[in-house]
Amino acid sequence: MIYQLPAYLRNIQKIVMDADVQNTALARRVRDRLPDLEQEVLRAGEALVPDQEQAFLYLKHYKGRFLRFCPGTKHYRCCGYRIIHIGENCPLACSYCILKAYFQDRVLKVWANQDDLWRELDEKFQGSPKRQFRVGTGEFTDSLALEPITGYSRDLLAFLGNYPNCCLELKSKVVDLSWMDAVKRPDRVLPAWSLNSPEVVDAEERGVAALEERLAAARDCVRSGFRVCLHFDPIIMYPAWEEGYSEIIEMLFDYLRPADIAYLSLGSFRGMPELFDFIARQWPEAGYIYQEYVPGLDGKMRLLRPLRVKQFRFIVKRLRQGGLDRQLYFCMESDAVWRAVLGITPKELGGLDTHLLKQAFGIED
Ligand code: SF4
Known part of the structure; x- marks a missing residue:
């Protein structure tokens, strides 16, 4: 089969x-879908030396824990989300992307030892059958951006179908519904x-699907029996x-009715000072980093609280008028x-x- 790769x-x-x-099945699939690309196999113990001139896809034997807590912060209210770690970095290019400050290199990495992943997840989910897990893959990468070449979400969904105590969120800015069946x-x-607002999408997000395409995909999911989540962040x-x-x-x-939406998060732009430095160097026209930011208790720079409250109140009022609460x-x-905005x-x-x-x-509550 010839795969039409998205431009990004x-x-x-x-x-x-x-x-x-x-x-592994995953590595074979990737090679099948990208038959014309140069391939290199690293010997045991040999480390990849990233070459900034070349864009790699690195299929790695990952030796760490796959299931982790989201790196929230003890100073602010965290949502208790668990990450299924499937790889690092993202082929899209949003100026505000926090991953640029998380990871030292930009190499697209995919953990290809899926058998280890299945073993660890089985131990956890089978080992606590009465406990419910809310998990997602969209923290250290975009959940679906590499799906056309890896089919990773599809594999994960087929596997998780055996664990009804587990609910998986796939968070993305692209449209790929090939996992659905x-x-x-x-x-x-x-x-x-x-x-995000249309202006932010146009100016700050690159390689992504248009807002209309994202919402149409969400509506397709609803029509196929799913509920969806939305994130206004940053x-x-x-x-x-x-206006935006x-x-x-x-x-x-x-596109969506309130009942179609399981939850919707709101987050004002924030990041460690290194992220601001990176954005200033990489995207000098990104004027939003020169607003009034102050360091928070976790060291991240955030807009002054009255400004954040102003943003949130404005947006929450309109979301509530639409029926979300x-x-x-x-x-x-x-x-x-929370108190000032949601009461x-x-x-x-x-x-x-x-x-x-x-x-x-x-x-139901
Ligand atoms: S889609 Fe998400 S992970 Fe990818 S570049 Fe944009 S912000 Fe970063």
Whole structure:
């Protein structure tokens, strides 16, 4: 079969593999889908030396833990999400991407020793059958950006179909629904898209699907029996931000009904100082980094709290007018911001992790 690669994947020039994963099903599939690319197999113990001139896809034998807690922060309200770690870095290029400050190199890495992944997940999910897990792959990479060449989400969904105590969120800015027919229980899968104002998408996101395409894909998922999640993160302050965010919120309700949405997160742009330095060097026209930021308790720079509250109140008011309420939550905000904007704290919701677990599994409060 000839695979039509999306434009954002066409600059990959070479596949590099660790020797002991070169014959895994995943590595064979990637080689089949990218038959014209140069291939290199690293000998046991040989490390990849990234060449900044060349775009690699590195199929790696990952030796760490696959299932982890999201790197939230103890100073702000964290949502208790678990990450299934399937790789690192992203072929898309959003100026604000926090991964640029997380990882030292830009090499696209995919953990190709899936048997180890299956073993670890089975131990965890089978070992605690009464416990419910809300998991996702979209923290250290985009969940679906590499799907056309790896089929990783499809594999994961086929595997997780045996674990009804697990609900997987696939968070993305591209449209790839090729995983859908591998799903056994649509009520245990949450396709998710990040949204932003049209101006932010145009100026700051590269390689991504248009907002209309993301929302149309979300609607297709709903029509196929899924509920979806949405993320307004990072919300960015720029001169006409109110108009821009009003526009995307109106658009969102053209495509989806409130009951279609399991949850929707809101987060104002934030990051470690290194991220701001990186953006200033790489994307000098990104004026939003020169707003009024102050270091938070976790060392990340955030907009001054009154400005964040102003952003959130504006957006939440419109989302509530559209019929959303219990689905709304903040990513890493303080109780003071929760109270000022939503009029409630996570504790009053029964704890944010419990609340979102119920939203994910469709359990009535
Ligand atoms: S889609 Fe997400 S992970 Fe990829 S570059 Fe944009 S912000 Fe980063």
